[in-house]
Amino acid sequence: MTASESTSEAPKIEVTPYELIGGEATVRRLADRFYEIMDTDPGVARIRAMHGQDLAPIRQLLFEFLSGWLGGPPLYFKRPEHHCIMSAHRPYAIGDVERDEWMMCMRRAMDDCGLPAETRALLDQAFLRMANVFRSS
Template identity: 75%
Template sequence: MTAANSASEATIIEATPYELIGGETGVRHLAERFYAIMDEEPGASRIRAMHGADLAPIKQLLFEFLSGWLGGPALYFERPEHRCIMSAHRPYPIGDAERDEWMMCMRRAMFDCDITGDMHALLDQAFLRMANAFRARPPG
């Protein structure tokens, strides 16, 4: 292996998903596109109904959460009033249908933001794990 290959491999290993999808601009675009799809898509009516009329505040929160979750600045976690992401979703009746709507919106947003190939596969798996975890659990 040459020194150039080692440097190239080190760069790939050190790059975060945040950097690979375009940093602040890419993450903001993903969050904005996600909520635009949710707002426009009749097939996302269950999850849209869980949000207020003004999506601007939640777009900002998703952007801030994704920023840190993807390896960029931990904006959401630096907020004094931040909540555990699981606790924030606990009051909502999230079942399989809501999970599927959320994933449909996120998958379309990733496609629209040109997140493809290995990065798409990696994020899709991670988003699906998160969406599954948000489903309401029956008491007991």
């Protein structure tokens, strides 16, 4: 056995966040719960007002976006009419209040879906970075 063979590292197993949280079923529950909270909590009225009456289409888009963003099937990105996530939010006045409302919905959804605390903390950081980028005011 050579020195390099004796010090070689064990193969690394990479798990995507999509797989870590439970795949398609959990991502679907997360998107559904996110919009249930948005639709029923009066404390997030500002972001609810940015959406149409029927949340089903945007709920599906969030599911598809999160699927690919978390490392699963890139459903949103395979849509012929998909938009850059930044340009899709550009028409809206998004400030700190709207960002915080969005984050509150996502944090509650992650908690309600039973994501482990460590996973929620990692995703929370990523969601917060994304939500900060969407701010326009």
